[in-house]
Amino acid sequence: MLILAPMQGLTELLFRKAFQRCYPGAFDCAISPFLSITHGNLKDATIKVEDVLPEANEGSMPVIPQLLGHEAEGFVELANRLNELGYSEVNWNMGCPMRRVAAKHRGSGILPYPDEVRSILDSVVPRLKVALSVKVRLGYYSIDEIDAIIPILNDYPLASVTVHPRTGKQMYSGQVFLEKFAQILPQIKHNVVYNGDICTPYDYRRIRTLFPEVKDVMIGRGALYNPLLPMQIRAESPDDFNDAELSSQMQMTSAQVFIVSLVNDILQMEVSNQAKIRKIKEYWCLLSKALPGSEERKRKVLHASDLDAILRLIEDMAK
Template sequence: MYYYFAPMEGVTGRLFRRVHSQFFHGVDKYFMPFVSPGKDRVFSRRDMRELTPDAEARVPEVPQLLTCQAEDFLWAAELLADLGYREVNLNLGCPSGTVTAKGKGAGFLRDPDGLDRFLEQIFSRAKVAISIKTRVGFSSPEEFERLQECFDRYPCAELIVHPRVRSDFYKGKVRLEAFASAVERSTVSLCYNGDLTTSDEIGIFRQCFPAVDRVMLGRGLVGDPALASKAKGGPSSDRDTLRRFHDALYEGYAEAFGSRHNAMLRMKELWFYLIWLFAGHERLGKTLKKAKNPAEYEACVEAIFGEFSLQRDSAAGWRDQPIF
């Protein structure tokens, strides 16, 4: 079974992936948050900092592109291949209104004929493997049969399916029936993504879908950084490892941003998910959210690690309904 780390803009950037892979094992590929190649044929310095391959990376990393223009995709894919990447991922899932209005991300799913022409161009001309991350439709999962016929025509390195439609965003129950139908129709192994947060859930998922040999974990793996390793039979995270992971990340951000305050803000994004791994998370989450400066934040983190025990599994409170 392969476990992939999902791309999460604002959370799983270069530093996060490096530090995560130093402290936790089990991830077979990290997918990088999207970048949008534009007509001007340059990536910003910030994008380039994120895209420059990490010489210390121990696990393959896959950059992701968000575009509906074949020429822009091909330009960026060539640049990424020259940087040494072997796979580039196409984002067909982003639900944001500003993205879908331009026909990108999940917005591209509304135009299967245009998508087919785009795929024909990029698969015939790109010199790097292409994988796709998609939802099961824009408005309805019934759209997926047509979309899947289109994907099946091309040699996709991975077809990663998040079984929600655009208006679901990341909420509500995942549409497992739509995923089951996709698996039945598929001639290649699909990668599943969505709402897996414990190794027990991953175990049930595997029983339900024995033909699926790869899953992508996002919020569940941010909320329990040992989840992929646990799913492979490894132990739960211990307090010491989690603390060292936290400190390495916090100090890394402080150095990269030149500001402990900004590092604190970034860490709060992480705690939105991580807090649910601790017993007493209801009260702790509120105190942490209220921390106004690094000193208050650091005192709060000290209290969390000093006084509260880690649970075996995350309570995954960001999710409104469990997967099964």
């Protein structure tokens, strides 16, 4: 399986829909950017909860909502509300590295505290009406913190364990610790999903070759640097994805068309022009890497402050 990674502010509904429209079936599913369990009440029409409302997700790829937090009551309440909406699985975020999140023992900040992990799972799992999967890093401070977490995860019926083999302290840079990943892989009794730095079909092949037992891979930034990536991976690995019908369904939409399609969706949003400009620029920073043309020309979009000028620049570059 190829899974689109949760990326707050990036792989939200708008992106997932545009992606599915341009590359149907390229990703098997997505994990949503996290919903903080302190947002609790699904009736609050916050943008975050709208991101996973089923009717809004029609035409998008299948999505598994991700929850961030460590308050058992809030977790159970939100997870079971999501079940009422039709979801059969939620994912628990134990990977977020942001300092203000981690400082409260949320995200990867809980990894140095195995007793807390056990106490939350003890309290939450028996009351959940949905399956639970988790997404972890190797630790917050150290890659060895995971050693005390694995036996705990093994004690509960989890749908999968996604491992991003970095520490929280590393944020998103520095090496991925593949040796440590290799060491812990046989210890995890659940289905393991690999995540981290898959930016080319070669990266994918390398991980599948190093770890043949890992069948499922999650891709984040790689899909923004090059939206064709999941299709390139499928085309290069027919043995992994032997669904001929699916590959024929997938149109070879170019990255240019995808960017223009996404920008058009942003223009339809009911927000101010300033908010649209901010959103377009956030995506442009990553997606423009897929376009031909000099960096200097690409930077002009970031320096422009007028929406029409930005659209003209993007259209010119996407021709």
